[in-house]
Amino acid sequence: MIAIQGQSQSTRASEQQLANQFSKEGWICNRGVAGNKKSFDVSQSFVHCFCPPSYYGNRCEFMSDRLTVFISFKNQTNGSSTGVIKILALLVVLINHTSTVLDRHEVHFTSTLDNYKEKQKFYFIYPRPHQLRSNTHNYTVRFEAYQLHENESIEFLAVWIYPVPFNFLPSQRLAKVLKYTQQSQLALNHTCFTRYNPCLNEGRCHPIMNKLNEIHSYWCECGNNSYGSHCEFKDQSCFISSTKFNYCSPTSLCRPQYDHYGQKPLCICSMNSYGSRCFMDRQCQMKIGQNSCQNGAICFTKYQHYNLIDAYICQCPKSYFGPTCQHRSGAIEISYDNENQSVTLSGDQISATVIQLFDISDREELNLKKQVLYKDSLPSRLLITSESVIHPVFGLI
Incomplete structure (x- = not known):
């Protein structure tokens, strides 16, 4: 029991020492980033500050004009x-x-x-x-x-x-x-x-x-x-x-x-x-067929010198979504038979049709995910796509 207590105390002491060391390095460079720089003598090291453009100095202590x-x-x-x-x-x-x-x-x-x-x-x-x-x-x-x-x-x-x-x-x-x-x-x-x-x-x-x-x-x-x-x-x-x-x-x-x-x-x-x-x-050159997007999407260069990894944007077709249009959109097919309806409405009686798709949040609130408006009568068969794999919980027509 005494050995365990001694080991836990030494562990806490070493953790506190590391915390003090990193705490000092985190604040010593003001708004810059601190890094340990080794000298020719491996046993010796000192803190080197990497300053943002708005600051300069050995410790980033001066503001740049x-x-x-x-x-x-x-x-x-x-x-x-x-x-x-x-x-x-x-x-x-x-x-x-x-x-x-x-x-x-x-x-x-x-x-x-x-x-x-x-x-x-x-x-x-x-x-x-x-x-x-x-x-x-x-x-x-x-x-x-x-x-x-x-x-x-x-x-x-x-x-x-x-x-x-x-x-x-x-x-x-x-x-x-x-x-x-x-x-x-x-x-x-x-x-x-x-x-x-x-x-x-x-x-x-x-x-x-x-x-x-x-x-x-x-x-x-x-x-x-x-x-x-x-x-x-x-x-x-x-x-x-x-x-x-x-x-x-x-x-x-x-x-x-x-x-x-x-x-x-x-x-x-x-x-x-x-x-x-x-x-x-x-990466994006549509003229010569160099396209990083998938599934027939069109790429456009973003021209951001600070972000060369994500240097383009993809314009996805209706059935796909994602950064490179790699995911297929979820689809909901709606069809109805006019002959089996209890109430029959002729086309001139319907001025517009609204289809709303909802999700339910944790607080039991309705979140409108998508809304489609059709003028005049509703088609007998239609397909609604969403930019997600998971479909909304329910819909209203």
């Missing part, structure tokens, strides 16, 4: 929006008349998913070096819109540029509706529509969508070998030296000087590719 952005896309053209619209958002600082990209984020609007009216939220992190983080610098947010076509081509659509006021604040918000207007609807006396092209090195001039009233306000779209406000600077980083291959994939666009920290060009991927250099193919 950040700009939260809310955007939505509105097409003001006569036609409806089709295909995929890629919005490339850039946080830019102007130092010595030179624009430097500090942070970037990509957002996709897809007509098949009908998410054009949805608000997209993300945030930029301001840099911590003193030469880039200063109240005297002018910070702007630039939105570049690209149309992604099914033939893997990429078309530039429009650009919006908004200043960031009160940049001395550690945290602020920017909420904008990106209104797109075709160039045919713009003023003909705009600088971009004259014979003189202000952009150099085969750069393309584009009006700024949020400054259409200013005919001399424009932005230069530079190619893969130049950069600058007027594409006046040359850059060959999009071409790998001593090889005939480009840095980005052949179906993508290459933009030098779009990554200040990595010192590498930015690759703008086409509809069916992704990755830092756009050499990886997406």
Whole structure:
């Protein structure tokens, strides 16, 4: 009995020691994640903190200066929006008349998913070096819109540029509706529509969508070998030296000087590719028969860079359901014989028929699972499917 008590006391002591150790590691990194890092001496280890983007420091004790952005896309053209619209958002600082990209984020609007009216939220992190983080610098947010076509081509659509006021604040918000207007609807006396092209090195001039009233306000779209406000600077980083291959994939666009920290060009991927250099193919490509959905379903790419495992959505037929339409829906067949009814109703006496299917909850409440409305008379035989294998408990006609 004494041995058992001694063993239980030592077990409780070791459990308490482990609890104290993990309790300390759970709080020592503030809102980050703590991990044990082993040194060359295996007997020694110390805590390493993995901080979220909004915090930094050895213990995630400092808050990062950040700009939260809310955007939505509105097409003001006569036609409806089709295909995929890629919005490339850039946080830019102007130092010595030179624009430097500090942070970037990509957002996709897809007509098949009908998410054009949805608000997209993300945030930029301001840099911590003193030469880039200063109240005297002018910070702007630039939105570049690209149309992604099914033939893997990429078309530039429009650009919006908004200043960031009160940049001395550690945290602020920017909420904008990106209104797109075709160039045919713009003023003909705009600088971009004259014979003189202000952009150099085969750069393309584009009006700024949020400054259409200013005919001399424009932005230069530079190619893969130049950069600058007027594409006046040359850059060959999009071409790998001593090889005939480009840095980005052949179906993508290459933009030098779009990554200040990595010192590498930015690759703008086409509809069916992704990755830092756009050499990886997406799982869902209906055009070439690459479909991860089952039972005749159609797949659509979700374009979520943070969720590559669940990177597509399946549009199931009526008889199937599930993430990949792998489950067959439950079906209820209703048929009746008009000759055996005690009360016969002619077709002109029935204005409408409603079929309701119910489940009973634990509190004996009726939960309406499905409701079908038929105008005029009820068909002699009908089939009702549900997005579940288990049928509702009872129904009413």
